[in-house]
Amino acid sequence: MLKKSYTKTGKKCRVTFKLPAEVSAEQATLVGEFNDWDETANPMKRLKDGSFSAQVSLAAGQTYRFRYLLDGERWENDWEPDGYSPNNHGTEDSLVKV
Secondary structure (H helix, E strand, O other): OEEEEEOOOOOEEEEEEEEOHHHOOOOEEEEEHHHOOOOOOOEOEEOOOOOEEEEEEEEOOOEEEEEEEEOOOEEEOOOOOOEEEEOOOOOEEEEEEO
């Protein structure tokens, strides 16, 4: 799930990425074009209910591909992204439009 909050100027958007507890993972990392697909750049915080959350500030007027890396080995898409796009691995990436 994505939650967006734009700055007063509208040039930046703080996006909260949230994964439900149903993903059944011990760790989750947010990975995407905004961090050059770095698997360590944006670890997600595990919340008391077992869900995961991370915030990233992104330039407005862009669309970014992203996925979640669970327990360092399993890839998961967002359950309610702004869209999906095929990738070079035969699967799809989630999209966030800001």
